[in-house]
Amino acid sequence: MERGLLGSRRPCRAAAACLASGALILTPALTQARADATLPPPPPSAARLEGTFLLSGRVTTANNVSGEHVGERVARTWAFIPRCRISVCNSLVLLRARASGQDKLILRRRGPAYYAGGGSFDAPLRCGKHDYKHGELVPFTITVRVTAAALAGGVAVASRVRATYISRARFNLTPCVTAPASDAAVYQGELLPGPPPTPAPTADAVRHDSRP
Numbered sequence: 500m501e502r503g504l505l506g507s508r509r510p511c512r513a514a515a516a517c518l519a520s521g522a523l524i525l526t527p528a529l530t531q532a533r534a535d536a537t538l539p540p541p542p543p544s545a546a547r548l549e550g551t552f553l554l555s556g557r558v559t560t561a562n563n564v565s566g567e568h569v570g571e572r573v574a575r576t577w578a579f580i581p582r583c584r585i586s587v588c589n590s591l592v593l594l595r596a597r598a599s600g601q602d603k604l605i606l607r608r609r610g611p612a613y614y615a616g617g618g619s620f621d622a623p624l625r626c627g628k629h630d631y632k633h634g635e636l637v638p639f640t641i642t643v644r645v646t647a648a649a650l651a652g653g654v655a656v657a658s659r660v661r662a663t664y665i666s667r668a669r670f671n672l673t674p675c676v677t678a679p680a681s682d683a684a685v686y687q688g689e690l691l692p693g694p695p696p697t698p699a700p701t702a703d704a705v706r707h708d709s710r711p
Contacts, residue, residue: 526688541655544611547650612645626673
């Protein structure tokens with residue numbers, strides 16, 4: 500039987516025999532993964548921000564926003580799609596999930612490991628006896644900072660991020676008079692395993708909830 504374990508003098512050439520014997524077959528991907536594990540983690544400033552991240556969020560501001568309160572905990576998935584093929588891009592697409600919808604916006608690199616951008620969505624609002632599906636316009640800004648990185652296939656990729664959402668004012672689109680409203684949240688989380696995401700077909704898929 501040929502020796503196929505790592506450290507043996509001869510590689511295991513017969514795949515079926517190796518699998519039957521429980522020996523390890525060293526594929527190029529496995530070899531690269533083992534090489535990545537022996538190197539120190541790259542700095543966040545050198546990391547490519549790409550993939551889907553699971554974020555844990557906390558509402559930090561909630562002024563006159565229905566169903567929202569300070570300290571509320573949320574779980575969100577944000578997907579980052581670079582707009583270039585090099586390691587660190589100057590801009591990328593963010594697909595940001597909300598409680599009942601998704602926003603698509605552009606983030607631009609504002610500094611080492613730091614991105615920012617903005618967008619808006621419509622939120623429902625009640626005016627008298629009527630519920631307006633698009634009762635108010637909610638502009639917001641997003642910031643993202645890469646806090647940790649790792650090697651994947653020899654490429655530095657972001658593995659953890661911190662982010663903020665801030666909406667300083669909401670614009671009432673109904674005939675009623677409403678009190679000023681604003682909200683904000685902070686997030687942190689890590690990269691999920693799996694292939695990179697693909698862009699959504701529209702910028703705003705669903706807009707039925709006003710929570711970040």
